[in-house]
Amino acid sequence: RREPLGAGQLEQALCQAADVDAQMEQLVGLLELSEGERRLRHLLVTLFQEVFSEFFPGCAVLPFGSSVNGFDAHGCDLDLLLDLEPTKSLQTSARGAPGAGSSGDPGAEESILSDIDLASASPPEVLELVAAVLRRCVPGVRRVRAVPTARRPVVKFSHKQSGLAGDISIDNRLALHNTQFLRLCGEADKRVRPLVYAVRLWAKQQGLAGNPAGGGPLLTNYALTLLVLFFLQTRSPLVLPTVARLRELAGDEDRVVVAGWDCSFPRDAALLEPSANSESPSSLLAEFFRVFGDFDFSGQVVSLREGRALPLPEVGEPFKLGSLNLQDPFELSHNVAANVNEKTASRLGRCCRAAAKYCRSLQYCRKSTKGRGWGLARLFQPGAVEPGAGAGSFLISIPLAATRPPEQLCEEPGGCGFKEICAAIAFVLRDVLQCGCAPGKPQKQVGGSGAEQSLPEDPALGEEPRGDAAGLEEEPLQPPVGSKRPQPDGTDSAALPGAKRPRVNGPEEEEVAASWSCAVWHRVWTGRRRLRRQLLHGASPEEPDGDPLELEQKVSEAIVQHEGAARPPEPLLRFEASARLAGGTQREPRVLLRLAPSPAPGPLFRDFFHFLQAFLPSALRRHLGWGPGAAP
Template identity: 30%
Template structure:
């Protein structure tokens, strides 16, 4: 069996090598990206310097309140993933034993307990971050395989903790009170918990902040997503030493909630810059990312490899006919659903742009969360299948565009006008992704509206918006005329010729408009009624199809009753 395993491994590596040994990384289009990404990771030593690795990565959320540049944030999170391991344990009570055992290999920065349901069974796991990468290397060297006749002997930082009855290793126990362990660190709050917290809030603005802080993706959830990315990175690192698997989307831009999907972008050579003084050149094969058949063949091999060899990966599906081909899979040991694309750098920079907008003003993300929660509660969005519904991404762009009208956020053109040489980015098919990266250079907004006021104004603005003739443009920051006849036109912020809401039907837009009118009515006439449905609670419980209609019917005269009363008067007289 071991011979068969080695044969399978060799076969897949042979297929991988024949399918791609040199990815051109979108040729000249992303040379700017390579230069800046390399500069971020190498010159500033955020990624691999001994000083950084020994001191431990600082928390990405800067405690002084100063802005953390996106590339630095990503670098910090990737460094954390390299210093981390995931261990499956019997129960939560095993965590102290795991901590004690692992402490002999190096100092532990943080430890998180979490549980997931896999196949109807509850599994307990811990995520441990060490101070240095060499501590993880020591753990890996000490770990072992079992059942060699059946196991594919891959070495990953996904482990399980077994109990040895006759262990000769003497380890000094660490008192439980000294272990700063976070229990159930990725637990998602249910509707009952959320409602209880909202009822205890002082105002609608307080409710919005409470909702945001309750359901947003936390530190442990983010760490698990970067650890999942690192697993794929590590899988192909022997063939591609400079490979990078970069999370993008809501997992990293600050708009993600607990349990959100993980979007991944695979770049086979993040530092692919030619060395002009070297006389030795690698022998490679070639691939063109503009040849769809070659890309599909590449992704076939990627899907087969991670499905065969990566622990925890299951339910692998290839969606290769989409505009951007992806591989969907579940990671059962991290409890995450993943979408993997190849060199989709435009989406990566889109995440950076949303991150910048979210960091510019502290009201952006809470307001976006409550709008998306409202739409989800009224079934205006559908996460399970494509169709005529509006997406969370489109709703996020609508919130940002509204805040541009209130002079809280700048237009993308304004960000581009302030960009310097180091901000230049060009990705994929010549998509201009140049905009100011350091928001400390953006003047602070003088708008002081509360979150409640902004929520009301959001619904007011869009109930009056002329969707028949106008499109939403974040690049200009103002409504523009539609270039095509679609019910809802939201310009892609980076690929401006694309409409991100092209799928939304006229029926669904009508539902959205009616729901906004219902929401506006509720907030204006019922927001101060302190009962079990006040504020956001009632907003999320509204029936979008009959709320206003029923209210109007109560105000209409019942002519049948009037005639009956008249008849009674006539008969009695």
């Protein structure tokens, strides 16, 4: 089993390439499955087929999704369809035959089919049966769990020896065809795969995509891929044909209707007309960000069938309109992005704008001569292409208004509660998340620029107008109207390591800043939701006076216990954290928390960062007594 590329390895490899087009090509090679990994998947499918055939004579186990759609990556999940239609037919004919049950289909004799009538069984019953077979009869299979409530019910599993995670669906034939469609598009033009790989990795690093089967508010990889394919249908001249055009090109053998939806398209890419478009992959990537940075996601419907954005009235019921409307290419009533919430949709727009802006800079187009991240390498660092983020550091922006009610904002000494927020940040890191968190060196930050002074490697980037791409750009702090000049408030300095006096007016004055040296010893960001549920199960409702973060503390403790309480010899992650106030006359005041990992950030740090980005503001709100359930 090949491990995903380690910390910084991918970026390091990309930085060696000659230009961004070469980086994109290289990215595919670095991420795609090796021959060995493909063989392993094939063996697993064969194993599943053998076992299931014993219980469900005639059934077929068919892979779909990333294992076979041409957009595979190391460690991607194994999506399988268990086709029970042939088994149902066999069962029906066996039941109808004289002496049914004992002298019907010989394969059925030892099968569990005598116990259950597949044709009349409910999906949850069939799913439980599949789960039981997996648990008891497939060697190496672990963590089997039926999820009957999903839009497409599945049984989840993992496989010990290969380390693969997978899903088995029992009723999703459309998936086989949309997988073939993705595969066809990847083969139709050699720019498609590099572009999809680049957008997928970018979106993952930005925390925009990655929900398995649309279970949360993020885009699934399927949805994201469709967005890229749509973009390629709208270039002039077009890079990919529309689905309607593909239907015209389909031969008789390609004509398929599934569940009433026309899935006809050529299965062989050689039958397609070559594209007359000559844009390079790197300029297509930049254009992708430009187009979707300025796209009205909620006011129209992305249609791959027609290769254009449809006005809302053109798409009738039962299409579920939402913050992002993306029509499935075949199941036209399905919004593939129906799970995406308003926050994610608007963040997608913001992140695209920031990426588009970065793609206009010299750092995108020109290889760094100083050994710094450039091109894709820098694009993939979360936060790095957002204005205000220093190279290799990651920003979390916490609006003060999100931590306390407006009337408390600036009426207190100490700079709008900044010290209190810093103490709360330290509390969350140290006590709630069980991280090492020692006072760091006080940081001298003058004029609100801090580390960003050294940001632009190329003058062109420094000259870029400071747009509002991610809401993270900084201006010198101005006190909101009616605020008092903050005073030192005598807070315990241990609670506010490295704290400085507030700067309010002139850029020559020092800005409030606090810093910590942090170490993360355990994967406290994984499996929290499940542990939370377990801990809540059977527990009495939270004491009204109890610490609202007590449960979160217990969750972290459970993770630490599970990992074997003793600290590993080395922490998983180390980073310097610093907090300071930012704001201005036109922007709301906020605390900017900068995390600077060392050594260079890898996937583990990114996972932690994305978790903290979501966790910290709500934890602070609850700790400071203004969270849900707490009196404002």
